[in-house]
Amino acid sequence: MKTSIEIPVGPQHPALHEPLMLKVRVDGEHVENVQVITGYNHRGIEKLGESKSFLQAMYVFGRVCGICNIVHQLTYVQVLEKIGNIEVPPRARYLRSLVSELERIHSHLLVLAVEAEIMGFQSLFMLIMRDREPVMKLKEIVTGQRVVADFMWPGGVKRDIDDQKIQTIKKTLDLLKVRMKKYKQVFSEDSTVLNRLKGVGIIKKNEAVQYGLVGPTARGSGVKTDIRKDEPYAAFGEIPFNLITYSEGDSWARMLVRIDEIFESINIIEYLLDHLPTGPIAPKFIKRRYPEGEAISRSEAPRGELLYHMISKGGDKPYRVKVRTPSFPNILNGSRIAFRDVVLADVPVIFGSFDPCISCMERIIVVNQNGDERIINIRELRK
Amino acid sequence: MSSIKDFLIEKKLEFSEKENRIIVSIPKERIKDTIKELWNRFNNKMYLATITGIDYIEQNIFEIDYEIWFYDYKTLLIIKTDIPRDQPFLDSIIDIIPGAIPYEQEIYDLLGVEFKGNKYLRKGFFVPSSIINVCPLRKDWQSDKK
Numbered sequence: 158m159k160t161s162i163e164i165p166v167g168p169q170h171p172a173l174h175e176p177l178m179l180k181v182r183v184d185g186e187h188v189e190n191v192q193v194i195t196g197y198n199h200r201g202i203e204k205l206g207e208s209k210s211f212l213q214a215m216y217v218f219g220r221v222c223g224i225c226n227i228v229h230q231l232t233y234v235q236v237l238e239k240i241g242n243i244e245v246p247p248r249a250r251y252l253r254s255l256v257s258e259l260e261r262i263h264s265h266l267l268v269l270a271v272e273a274e275i276m277g278f279q280s281l282f283m284l285i286m287r288d289r290e291p292v293m294k295l296k297e298i299v300t301g302q303r304v305v306a307d308f309m310w311p312g313g314v315k316r317d318i319d320d321q322k323i324q325t326i327k328k329t330l331d332l333l334k335v336r337m338k339k340y341k342q343v344f345s346e347d348s349t350v351l352n353r354l355k356g357v358g359i360i361k362k363n364e365a366v367q368y369g370l371v372g373p374t375a376r377g378s379g380v381k382t383d384i385r386k387d388e389p390y391a392a393f394g395e396i397p398f399n400l401i402t403y404s405e406g407d408s409w410a411r412m413l414v415r416i417d418e419i420f421e422s423i424n425i426i427e428y429l430l431d432h433l434p435t436g437p438i439a440p441k442f443i444k445r446r447y448p449e450g451e452a453i454s455r456s457e458a459p460r461g462e463l464l465y466h467m468i469s470k471g472g473d474k475p476y477r478v479k480v481r482t483p484s485f486p487n488i489l490n491g492s493r494i495a496f497r498d499v500v501l502a503d504v505p506v507i508f509g510s511f512d513p514c515i516s517c518m519e520r521i522i523v524v525n526q527n528g529d530e531r532i533i534n535i536r537e538l539r540k
Numbered sequence: 541m542s543s544i545k546d547f548l549i550e551k552k553l554e555f556s557e558k559e560n561r562i563i564v565s566i567p568k569e570r571i572k573d574t575i576k577e578l579w580n581r582f583n584n585k586m587y588l589a590t591i592t593g594i595d596y597i598e599q600n601i602f603e604i605d606y607e608i609w610f611y612d613y614k615t616l617l618i619i620k621t622d623i624p625r626d627q628p629f630l631d632s633i634i635d636i637i638p639g640a641i642p643y644e645q646e647i648y649d650l651l652g653v654e655f656k657g658n659k660y661l662r663k664g665f666f667v668p669s670s671i672i673n674v675c676p677l678r679k680d681w682q683s684d685k686k
Contacts, residue, residue, distance in 0.1 A: 196666050204676055362584075369587045369639030380611075387614050388560065453561070453607065453616065455589075464607070466592050481590035489642035 161189055166504060168197045177488070179508065183501050191496040191504065193489060206478045211237060211311075211447055214475060218465075219307055221480065222514055224267065227260045227300075228458040230309045233478075235390060236467045237311045239452035241444050247434040249313040253391040255429050256299055256308055257456075258422040262333070263292040264459035265373075265415040265422075268512040269340065272412060275509045276353045281343060288336050291329045298322055313439025323430050330423050337423075341416050344409075354409035358495040358507030361406055368490035371483045372461020373418065374511050377411035379404040384457040391456075395432075398425050408510035415512070446473050458483050460512050484514040544615055547581060565620045572631040574619070575606065579636050586610045586617075591643035593651040597679040600625045602653055606633075623653065632658035650677040 167178040176197035182190040202221055206214040215237075219230035231253055238245060245253075266289040273281035293303050299318055300306035308314055318326075344350050360370065365378040375382050383400050385393040401417040403410035449471040455464045461483030468477040491511050496504065548555050548564055551574065555564040566574055578586070592605040606619040623630055632655035634640050644655040649665045652675035667676060674681055 196664065199666055201676070366584050366587050367638055369589065369637070382611060387609075387611075388616075453618070455616075462589065464590055466590075466605070466607070468594060477594050479590070479592040479594075481592075485642060486639060490639050493638070493641075 160184065164501070167194075175513065177513070179492070179504065181501060181504055186500040186502075188496055188499050188501055188504060191492055193492045195489075203478060203480060206475060208474070210445065210473045211469075211475060212443070212445055214478065215309070215311070216307060218478070218480070219309075220305060221482070223304055224264050224514060225260060225458045225460065225463075226305045227256050227308060228456055228463055229480075230307065231257060231391070232454050232456045232463050232465045234309045234311045235456065236452045236454040236465045236478075237444075237447060239454060240450040240467065240469050241311065241447045243312040243440070243444065245312055246437045246439070247392070248317075248436045249438045250392040251429050251433050252299075252314045252318065252438060253309070254393055254396065255318075255426060256296065256306065256314075257391065258425050258429075259292060259296050259299065261459045262419050262422050263289050263296065264512075265419050266292065268509070269344075269412060269415060272354075272408075272506070272509045273350075275505045276349065278347075278349055281340075284336075285340065288333060292333065295326050295329055298325060310439045310443055312443070313437070315439065317438050318433075323433075326426065326430060330426060334420070334423055337416065337419055341413075344412055344416055351409070353503075353506055354407065354412060354510070355405075356407050356409075357499060357503050358408045358510060359406045359497075360491065360495050362404075364494050365406070368494060369486045370461075370491055371486060372458070372512075373411055373414040374461065374487045374491055376400075376402045377414045377510075378406035382462070384455050384462050388455055390454070392429065396425050396428050398428075408507055411510045411512075447471070460484055460514060461487060482514070484511075487511045488513050544582075544610060544613060544617060547578065551577070560614055561616045561618060563618045563620065565622075568621045568623050568630055571606075571619070571621050572633055572636070575633050576636050578608070578617075582610060585612050588637050588639050588643070589616070591640065591647060593647040593653055593677065595625075595651065595677065595679045597625070602628055602651060604630060604647070604653065628653040629656055630654070631656050634658050634660075651675055652678065 161182050161184040164181045164183060165178055166181055168176040178194035180192040180194060181188055202217060206217055209217055215230060215233055218233040219226050221229045266285055270282045270285035273285060296306065297303040300308040301316055360378045362379045365375045365380050371382065379402050381400060381402055386400055398421050401414050401421060403414055447469050449469055451468045453464065453466045455462055463483055464481040466479040467475055470476045488511060495507050544562060553564050553566060555562050586608050589607040589609045594603045596603055601622045602625060604621050608617045630653060632644055634644065641660050644658050645660055645665050647653050648655060648661045649663060649667060655661060
């Protein structure tokens with residue numbers, strides 16, 4: 158007799174570090190269906206952005222995600238620069254690319270560590286997290302902040318770097334490169350990793366296109382997509398680097414894309430530091446009012462394509478800001494196709510291989526309790 | 541890029557260009573057919589980047605923008621359509637592009653536009669079930685009431 162039961166994974170669960178629920182329907186160990194339940198962490202950011210001035214909203218959108226805050230703020234100021242016709246000085250463009258790549262390295266290291274932990278490989282988790290910290294430190298050296306950087310201005314960046322900082326960055330990345338070679342060997346050869354990741358959660362190339370997957374999740378299925386190449390922004394149009402793709406489409410390929418991208422990011426940073434132009438890093442005056450207009454800006458966040466669509470009706474406030482984060486299609490659409498022919502123990506591993514970022518995906522929550530309409534935060538929501 | 545323009549000329553659609561963007565406005569009745577023909581012609585060469593819903597309360601319309609990226613042509617096609625605010629209905633495209641499911645769900649939940657044919661639509665998808673009767677992204681709804 159065939160019987161199936163439903164197992165909730167989340168919203169707070171050891172295998173998922175963020176508030177999201179997977180309703181997994183299983184028949185024995187075999188997974189029949191996975192349903193993603195969202196709505197635990199909405200913060201009303203798109204609506205909030207409409208009530209703030211252009212510059213205040215810059216700080217709001219810089220807080221959509223803690224891990225990839227640089228790229229959110231960068232994409233937001235890029236959309237302002239398009240509407241306001243603002244030129245960015247070359248040195249500022251190079252510094253923008255530099256911090257974006259530092260962010261990509263520490264974000265990729267984080268998901269490699271988390272995936273190792275989910276696999277039950279605790280020592281690998283510890284080692285990767287140890288090597289992530291110096292990169293966070295580099296981010297602090299360049300931007301002044303370890304996590305939420307607030308590094309961008311419309312038309313430039315806020316802080317410059319000097320020779321001493323350049324030497325520190327190069328020295329730290331030299332050590333990371335050596336360590337990353339070791340981690341690549343572990344992910345390519347270790348039997349624990351291969352048994353847990355190889356052939357698990359396969360997404361075919363045509364499915365990745367149909368479901369609009371982006372970033373390393375799509376590149377792991379062989380889709381050649383990278384906004385740094387497709388629609389170069391900051392200084393990426395002037396930097397030689399390789400587009401990493403793997404054709405396997407499984408969880409292992411998605412992790413290997415990220416490992417190879419860390420090597421590419423290190424090379425990009427070395428190139429940027431060797432070719433850093435001189436000159437100003439920001440305009441003399443920061444524009445506060447913007448003309449009427451509409452613009453779309455895209456950039457390659459660590460998790461994939463990030464898209465901002467802004468409508469301005471003139472004045473000092475945006476009329477509408479749409480944010481499409483990479484985790485949105487990757488989590489919601491990826492979950493529709495990746496959980497086929499898998500067992501229950503594979504579910505967190507596959508989900509982790511999407512590099513899910515719930516705070517990126519969920520941005521809007523407006524709660525009406527007893528007739529009071531207000532925006533609430535996650536702490537209140539948990540009570 | 542020229543093949544996309546050829547397609548739009550063939551369909552007698554007026555479009556404008558800006559950098560690597562092509563912007564085209566289509567009446568709501570033709571949205572589904574146009575996207576279907578586009579998908580058949582450029583199969584596996586394009587993906588739906590997002591759907592944006594905008595509330596133009598002064599004109600009494602919702603504007604729905606379909607943003608489609610073409611991998612080979614490095615071009616973003618923006619298909620715009622208007623629907624009246626008092627009749628917020630539009631044909632769903634999920635049977636053509638399954639990747640549209642969460643975008644339509646988000647617009648339904650936050651802006652209150654119903655996509656006919658999308659069985660996955662539900663209120664409370666992004667906002668908690670206690671506020672199912674409001675559409676937070678509509679301009680006539682303000683969150684700062686005390």
